[in-house]
Amino acid sequence: MFNKKNVKGKFDSEKFEKENKKYQNRASAYLEDESKIQTLIQKGVKISQNNKGALTDVWDNLQVLFEMMNCWRKGEYREIPKKSLLAIVGAILYFVSPIDLIPDVILGLGLIDDVAIISLAIKQVSSDIEKFKEWKNELGNEDNVSNFE
Numbered sequence: 751m752f753n754k755k756n757v758k759g760k761f762d763s764e765k766f767e768k769e770n771k772k773y774q775n776r777a778s779a780y781l782e783d784e785s786k787i788q789t790l791i792q793k794g795v796k797i798s799q800n801n802k803g804a805l806t807d808v809w810d811n812l813q814v815l816f817e818m819m820n821c822w823r824k825g826e827y828r829e830i831p832k833k834s835l836l837a838i839v840g841a842i843l844y845f846v847s848p849i850d851l852i853p854d855v856i857l858g859l860g861l862i863d864d865v866a867i868i869s870l871a872i873k874q875v876s877s878d879i880e881k882f883k884e885w886k887n888e889l890g891n892e893d894n895v896s897n898f899e
Contacts, residue, residue, distance in 0.1 A: 773841070773847075777835070778836065805864075
């Protein structure tokens with residue numbers, strides 16, 4: 751029988767980091783194609799909105815990551831190092847993928863791995879998130895700077 755405690759115990763941080771690295775490697779192709787990034791962001795936003803309760807621990811920062819990537823895509827904000835871009839896009843790719851360490855269809859458990867991967871990316875790019883927030887504050891706009899279209 752599945753329960754959160756057993757599932758968390760089976761997946762150590764090494765497995766999450768390995769999985770995260772795999773998706774970061776796929777992320778390069780997305781950085782070269784604005785339409786791919788746009789589609790990825792839109793899909794991620796939609797999935798996150800449908801699973802807000804399960805994403806409580808990462809919700810605010812996940813929304814910032816979507817906004818950061820969208821502003822980067824549109825050329826509004828380019829102060830994101832490539833390594834950080836790969837971490838963010840890799841995490842979003844993992845998040846939108848139906849095939850991952852714990853299938854998303856397992857109610858109550860399916861997003862545990864997604865939250866772990868997103869948390870890892872947030873940790874990796876935390877200084878970039880803070881710089882982006884400062885940039886937004888300088889604009890005097892606390893809301894989304896850019897729509898996701």
